[in-house]
Amino acid sequence: MAQPKRLPVDPIAEAKRQWLAHGWTDAAAGMTAVTSIMRAHQLMLxxxxxxxxxxxxxFARYELLTLLSFSRSGRMPMASASARLQVHPTSVTNTVDRLEASGLVRREPHPTDGRATLVVLTDAGRALSREATAALNAEVFEHPGLSADDTNELVRLLARMxxxxxxxxxxxPTPDPL
Incomplete structure (x- = not known):
């Protein structure tokens, strides 16, 4: 990927300066945090x-494949996938449609709930999930752009947020056994 030309000034720092100059002092830090997180998201994505x-x-397709690969049987109700991925059921349906068209998942009726549909990982989907995870680990996750300590601190702060x-x-907490 071609690296974009570096700007001579941090536009978010300049936006903060403008916020302060316009008297929006109470909102300046929050605007800077939100804008910084959104820009970091763009860079990571x-x-x-x-x-x-x-x-x-x-990434949405990768997340669903990997979620299924983590399940014991490689299958789960679509509603469970929606909840675990924290996305609207329509988004899961669209993702499943595309993965199914590629032969990476299939739909099956739920064995005990006639209203539910299971999404099932195929062997090809499991293999692609493994390949994609190896690539993401090597190219992104092992080197996120921060030191290990900074990464842990960032995750801690964002988890609290x-x-x-x-x-x-x-x-x-789990109770002590009797």
Missing amino acids: ARVDETLRPLGLT RRDAGDFDDPR
Whole structure:
């Protein structure tokens, strides 16, 4: 991927300067945080897309294949996939449609719930998930652009932000055995 020309000034720092100059002092730090996270997301997604494109995958398709590969039987109800991936059921349906057309998953009726449909990983889907994971590990995940300590701190801060926004609950402590 061609590297874009570096800008002579950080546009987010300049936006913060403008926020402060316009008297929006109370919002300046938040605007800077939100804009920085969104730009970092763009940069990370570009790296992920560049890695997955040769394999014919998007990140959404990769996530679903990998989620299925982590399940014991390589199958789960589509509603469960939607919940675990934190996306709308329509998005899962569209992703499954594309993966199914490529022979990477198939749909099966749920054995006990006539209203539910299972999405099932095929052997080709499992193999592609493994290949894509190896590529992402080598090209993106092993070197995210931050030191290990900074990466851990970033994940900690973002997890707290997500939890506080209602994204998940902290796990309850398990009781001591009797």
